[in-house]
Every structure is written in structure tokens, then in C-alpha cells.
Amino acid sequence: MSIEQSCAPEPSDAGTSSTAGAVAAVVNRPDHVRPRTLDEVAARLPSARVTESATVTGISLTTASTREGDLFLAQPGARTHGARFVADAVAAGAAAVLTDAEGAAIIAETPGLDQLARIVVDEHPRRFLGGLAAWFYGYPAQALKTIGITGTQGKTSTTYLVDAARGSVRSGVIGSMGTRIDGVAVPSTLTTPEAPQMQALLALMRERGVEVVSSEVSSHAITMNRVAGLHFDVGVFLNLGHDHRDFHGTQEAYLLAKRELLTSAMSGVGLVNVDDRAGRRLHADPELHTQSYSVTGREADWRAVDVELGLHGSSFTVVGPEGQSARFTTPMVGEFSVSNIVAAVAALDIVGHPLSASVAGIATFTGVEGRVQFVPVDAPFQVVIDAGHKPEAINALLRAMRPLTPARIITVIGSNGNRDMHKRPLMGRFAAMASDIVIVTDDNPADEDPATIRRAVVAGTRGSRAQVFDVAGRAEAIHKAVELAEEGDLIAIVGKGDERHQIMRDGVIVPHSDPDEVEWALQRRRAAAAAAASEG
Numbered sequence: 001m002s003i004e005q006s007c008a009p010e011p012s013d014a015g016t017s018s019t020a021g022a023v024a025a026v027v028n029r030p031d032h033v034r035p036r037t038l039d040e041v042a043a044r045l046p047s048a049r050v051t052e053s054a055t056v057t058g059i060s061l062t063t064a065s066t067r068e069g070d071l072f073l074a075q076p077g078a079r080t081h082g083a084r085f086v087a088d089a090v091a092a093g094a095a096a097v098l099t100d101a102e103g104a105a106i107i108a109e110t111p112g113l114d115q116l117a118r119i120v121v122d123e124h125p126r127r128f129l130g131g132l133a134a135w136f137y138g139y140p141a142q143a144l145k146t147i148g149i150t151g152t153q154g155k156t157s158t159t160y161l162v163d164a165a166r167g168s169v170r171s172g173v174i175g176s177m178g179t180r181i182d183g184v185a186v187p188s189t190l191t192t193p194e195a196p197q198m199q200a201l202l203a204l205m206r207e208r209g210v211e212v213v214s215s216e217v218s219s220h221a222i223t224m225n226r227v228a229g230l231h232f233d234v235g236v237f238l239n240l241g242h243d244h245r246d247f248h249g250t251q252e253a254y255l256l257a258k259r260e261l262l263t264s265a266m267s268g269v270g271l272v273n274v275d276d277r278a279g280r281r282l283h284a285d286p287e288l289h290t291q292s293y294s295v296t297g298r299e300a301d302w303r304a305v306d307v308e309l310g311l312h313g314s315s316f317t318v319v320g321p322e323g324q325s326a327r328f329t330t331p332m333v334g335e336f337s338v339s340n341i342v343a344a345v346a347a348l349d350i351v352g353h354p355l356s357a358s359v360a361g362i363a364t365f366t367g368v369e370g371r372v373q374f375v376p377v378d379a380p381f382q383v384v385i386d387a388g389h390k391p392e393a394i395n396a397l398l399r400a401m402r403p404l405t406p407a408r409i410i411t412v413i414g415s416n417g418n419r420d421m422h423k424r425p426l427m428g429r430f431a432a433m434a435s436d437i438v439i440v441t442d443d444n445p446a447d448e449d450p451a452t453i454r455r456a457v458v459a460g461t462r463g464s465r466a467q468v469f470d471v472a473g474r475a476e477a478i479h480k481a482v483e484l485a486e487e488g489d490l491i492a493i494v495g496k497g498d499e500r501h502q503i504m505r506d507g508v509i510v511p512h513s514d515p516d517e518v519e520w521a522l523q524r525r526r527a528a529a530a531a532a533a534s535e536g
Helices: 003-007 018-023 038-042 082-091 101-108 125-136 155-165 195-207 219-223 251-262 277-283 335-350 355-364 391-404 423-434 450-459 474-484 514-535
Strands: 058-060 070-074 096-100 118-121 145-150 171-175 178-181 184-186 212-216 232-237 267-273 290-294 302-310 313-319 325-330 373-375 382-386 409-413 437-440 467-470 490-494 501-503 509-511
Touching: 038 118, 058 125, 058 195, 070 082, 070 125, 082 096, 082 101, 096 101, 096 125, 101 118, 125 195, 145 155, 145 251, 145 335, 155 171, 155 212, 155 335, 155 355, 171 195, 178 195, 195 212, 212 335, 219 251, 232 251, 232 277, 232 335, 251 267, 251 277, 267 277, 267 335, 277 290, 290 335, 302 335, 302 391, 313 335, 325 335, 325 355, 335 355, 335 391, 382 391, 382 514, 391 409, 391 423, 391 490, 409 423, 409 474, 423 437, 423 450, 437 450, 437 474, 450 467, 474 490, 474 514, 490 514
Parallel strands: 058 070, 070 096, 096 118, 145 212, 145 232, 171 212, 232 267, 267 290, 290 302, 382 490, 409 437, 409 490, 437 467
Antiparallel strands: 171 178, 178 184, 302 313, 313 325, 373 382, 501 509
């Protein structure tokens, strides 16, 4: 995740502004787009009124992403109305504006914009933006095989596994670590882009000959209509954990948001993990038509059998509903990795890429940066970093590491500020259940008091057998873990993964790297050992 992404979390809906535009300045569009008149656009919208004629060649939601000839969407937001930034959009090249009655009034009062061509609608523009964007770019998904993946944890890894199984050939990835086309990174911002960005990306992939696209589909994206107008060939449900209560309000609302991906309105086939309790509920839902998968021996359409888990990788056989099967080996560790692989290769088989064709790519894929990533260390213990910041993700990681660790597990953990507070004690609880030592520290405290966040995490560790430390400062906590580590131990540093910063009060960004801190801590440990030896 980039710094910009972290500064603009998924639930943000501040309206269109020059500030928001700076976050979403990346513009990925096809080279060739059929120009559309405002009358053509208005014909796709309910109760739309066109003030002046114009021709547009793109759709933008932010001033920084606006190109010459764009239709600029000026929508109401949580803090202000996007119409207040129309002058900036026009300066950037916007040829026309799509807005509501309130926005039209603001534009009419803005000097120099009286004659600007605009479409005015009676409803919130976001409600029909997905379908409009799909039409505008010529329904690009119809030329692709699309796999949408939702779940509290594992979305990023599973999209990358789909790409790896394809050998990154004629393959596209859309998600929180950016966009990839044929293995080449294309920067992006949100986990799931806004509808115009999503449709433009798909059109770009179609133009470049991509055949299969895997996309993360966050619950925010579903709720905020970012994937409206897009029908996936396969919708995959990985799991449901405790997260995003700050946005959805309840766990049930969170589940229902993810359920939408599996409906016939959003996916041709639903693929559900029945090893997960919520997955079993969804698979049993009579209104959904889903296939199931399992890696734990449950009855399912797609199963992993003869599973062998080790410290240096895993091997297993995937068996499908029509008798297809293939033996997979992977350098990735843990049962959760096997589960993600089964989801990826089963979804691919469903869209026409057979299991056997996925074996070679999976065998060479070492994983996504910051996701169960073992850090090379010149020490008698091991270090793994992971982006998991939800209770279930932490539990899954540490449970997978326990049988692979001959000695103790030392876990460094923190929790984000300005986000779901309910999960903090659960994070501490799961960390303490599977660890011998837990070092509670800071993640991205943002505008909250770091000590208050740490106390909430520490509260969840009470009653456990783990030795618990409360250490202010993430660097200091990592140094503490390295100082305590002995032969055969495993240090698990969770929460940040590939991030290279921390977010402090008032949005201040402080550089930080978990792997770098590990190396510096090791250097200090070696220096201390050398000094002690020379004194002896």
C-alpha cells in the first residue's frame, strides 16, 4: 500500500476536490476511446438535463486525474460538494460536468462557468455511475474473463496467485498493491478503483490483449457502488473476520456487503470457502448459487487433499467437481496459503484455464511482498513479516507458524488509529494465544493517543500465558524482539507488511520499514556480542 492509499482509507467519500485529486492522480486509460456527446450520455441517465452541447472522451472524479475532453463528475461528499472544484477541473481540460441540482446551483454562482456544458440529474450521481462508465468504455469486461475476490484477508495474495498461475501472460491484476498488466506494475490508488477508473482500466487491459483479470473487491467498493455495472465471471469469497465496524456498523452488515458479490447480479458463478463459518452460511443460502472449496477435509466441490505443510513450502493435490486434479507444490507456507491457492486455481479452471496449466506458475511464485514474507537474517532464529491487521489474519498466521517453529514465537503487534476500535482486544487475544512473547507497540496511530491504542491491545492478552511487553515506538519494539530472540525462535512482525511509513497525528508521515529495523537491530545485537566477547 502506498502512502497516498493510507492517507485516503477506503471509506473516504469527501466529494471531488483538488486535494482528493492529488491522491488519485494516477490515470490509466485506453489509448482509443470513442467520443460521446452529452446527449448520448444523458440518454443513459434518469431525469437528466443537458444545458449545452459538448463532446467528451473520458470520465474523471478528481481534478488531478482530469484530462483534456473529460466529463467531470461533481458529486456531493461528506465534507463538501465537488462542484466547488469545477473551475480547477476546467483548467485541467474538462469539457463538461455531470452533477446534481445542488452542484448546478454552485456552478451557476461561480464566475466564468455560466456557459459550461453540464448534465444535471435529480439523483446522487454515484448511483448510476458504474453502468454509465461501463457503457462509455464499451463494456470492456465482456471481452475478458473476470474474477472478483472478496474476503477480510487474503484478497491481495489470491489475485497475485491468479496472475502467477497464468504465468503473468495476458493477465491483469487490480488491487491494493496496484495494478499489473502482464506482470508489469501500473500504479493505482484504492483497493478497488472508483467505477470510471475501473472501467477505464479494464478497457486498457482489453486494448493490450489481456484475457484474464483478477480484482480485489472490498466491502467498501460494493457498498459505494465502485463495481456497479461490472459482472464478474467468478466471484470468490475467502473468509470473514472482524474489521470495518467503523464503516459498516455491524458484523452482519459487513457480511451482507460481501454477499452481494456472490449474487447473480454481480457474478456468473460464486466460489465459497466452506472452511470459514460465514462461507458455510453463504454456501447454504438458497438465493445464491455457489460452488464450494475446502482444504480441511470438508465436503466441497473443490478440495485440497494429501496436504503436506513444511517450513520451506507446501504440497497438495487439488481435485475438482468433474474429476479434474493436479498436484501442486509451492514455496509458500501455511494452510491459509493452500486455501488461497485452491481459490485461485479453481476460479481459473472455471473460466477455462485448467488446473494442470496452473501448476508451473504456482511452483515458482514466492508470495506477495509483506505477506508472510520471511526476512533473510544471519541469526539462529527466523523473522517473518506480514500485513495482517485483523484478528483472524493474526490467528491464521501464528497458528500456521506454531508447528513449524521449534522454540518460541515472539510477536510484535500494533493497531491502527482512527479505525475500528472493537478489534483491538481481539488482536491482542489471538496474538497471546499463539505466542510465547507478545510485544505490543504502535502501527499507524494517526490522530489517536498511541498509548491508549496499545492499552486496548494489551487488555486482550490478559489471562494468557504469554509474556507481554508494552513498548512505545515500533522501531524500539522490533529491537526488543531481536534482543530477546534465542536459537530456534520465530519473530513475527505483523500489521505493516510492505508499508514503508507510519501515519502520525495530523497526517504526518514518518518513514519506517520493518525489514530495515530488523537488520539494524541485528547489527546492534552483533556489535553488543562482539563488545562483550572482547571484554571477556
